[in-house]
Amino acid sequence: MKTFISVEQGNFKMKLIIIFLNKIEYLDDLLSAFLEIGVPGATILDSVGMGHIVSHDIPIFAGLRDFFSGSSPTNKTILMVIKKDMITKIDEVLKDVTGYHKETGIAKMISVPIDGLFGFEK
Amino acid sequence: MRISQFLDKDCIKIPLLKEKKYEVIEELLDLITDKYPEIDRQEILQNLIDREKLESTAIGNHVAIPHARSNKIQKVYFAFGITEKSESFDALDGKPVYLVFLLLCPEKKISTQLTFLARLSRILHDKKLIKKLMKCKNSQNVIDIFTEYENIHFS
Numbered sequence: 429m430k431t432f433i434s435v436e437q438g439n440f441k442m443k444l445i446i447i448f449l450n451k452i453e454y455l456d457d458l459l460s461a462f463l464e465i466g467v468p469g470a471t472i473l474d475s476v477g478m479g480h481i482v483s484h485d486i487p488i489f490a491g492l493r494d495f496f497s498g499s500s501p502t503n504k505t506i507l508m509v510i511k512k513d514m515i516t517k518i519d520e521v522l523k524d525v526t527g528y529h530k531e532t533g534i535a536k537m538i539s540v541p542i543d544g545l546f547g548f549e550k
Numbered sequence: 551m552r553i554s555q556f557l558d559k560d561c562i563k564i565p566l567l568k569e570k571k572y573e574v575i576e577e578l579l580d581l582i583t584d585k586y587p588e589i590d591r592q593e594i595l596q597n598l599i600d601r602e603k604l605e606s607t608a609i610g611n612h613v614a615i616p617h618a619r620s621n622k623i624q625k626v627y628f629a630f631g632i633t634e635k636s637e638s639f640d641a642l643d644g645k646p647v648y649l650v651f652l653l654l655c656p657e658k659k660i661s662t663q664l665t666f667l668a669r670l671s672r673i674l675h676d677k678k679l680i681k682k683l684m685k686c687k688n689s690q691n692v693i694d695i696f697t698e699y700e701n702i703h704f705s
Contacts, residue, residue: 487642488615488671490605495660 442542445518447506448475449535454526455504461521462508470508477503509548515539551665552704553673554696556628560585562689566631566650571639572599575616578629578652590622594654608641612648612684613674615667621657626666628653630692632684649674649683673699 449455455472462470479496482489510518519537522528528535561581568574575598583591597618601607608614629652639647651670655663674680679699686692 487605488607488609488667489664491601491617491619492660492664493604 441512442545443510443512443515444540444542445508445510445515445537446540447522447535447537449504449506450500451526451534452502452504458522458525461525465517465521467508467510470506473505473507475503475505476501509542551669552700553670554693554700556626557630557693557696558628559689559693561629562692563631564686564688565634569633569635569637571637574631574633574636574650575652578631578650581629582627582652582654586627593622594618594620606640608639608647609671609674610641610643610645611674611677611680612645613680614639614641614647615651615653615670617653617655617663617667619655619657619663623654623656626653626655626662632686649680
């Protein structure tokens, strides 16, 4: 029988990783690489950058389309809950697969400390 | 950013004499270039026309905000005018345009242009404000209305 976590904890041992992947052609390789390093799962959302919506859907900002030309019509947002010590590995994978540290506009990653986990498998 | 700080009595005209979209734009541009003759009028006018052809800057509710960027200007220039009779400027809602704001920004000041357009278009969603502006008889009225509005809503 599976057991589930339902705790609030203040020591921030777990992190929420949010990756904004603009170059979605890297998604398959990225997810494969995450599985290889032991990431148990992730949630992937279809998303759109604000720049794209502003410049294409709000006519008064149409003149700024050139400025937002790097903003793709769709990108992916990847959400993962990981142990704190996996952050370095995640970053390395992201670098290896996408080269996001060498060029802007490929991906961005942020990490957020988690102070509560509910309904996760133990 | 406060729109009222960019309003200049010399660059406000009530009423505008022209009625057609590009003529109104030129009339407003002339207010700016008369005061700042160093501005390359032809280049700016072309940029304004190019922007207008991309998509109309008439945002509805009788308002248009023609705007352009240029690498030949170093600061923001702003003009305003009220038309008595006008065409729709190809507005989304098809209504005639009476309130016309002309904005010129330096080429590299994209964030300034974004902030300015965002603030101005948000303010101009207020139909009460639009009614007040449409009743303005002189440039000081316009400045007072914007100043009061921004004091209340963006203090």
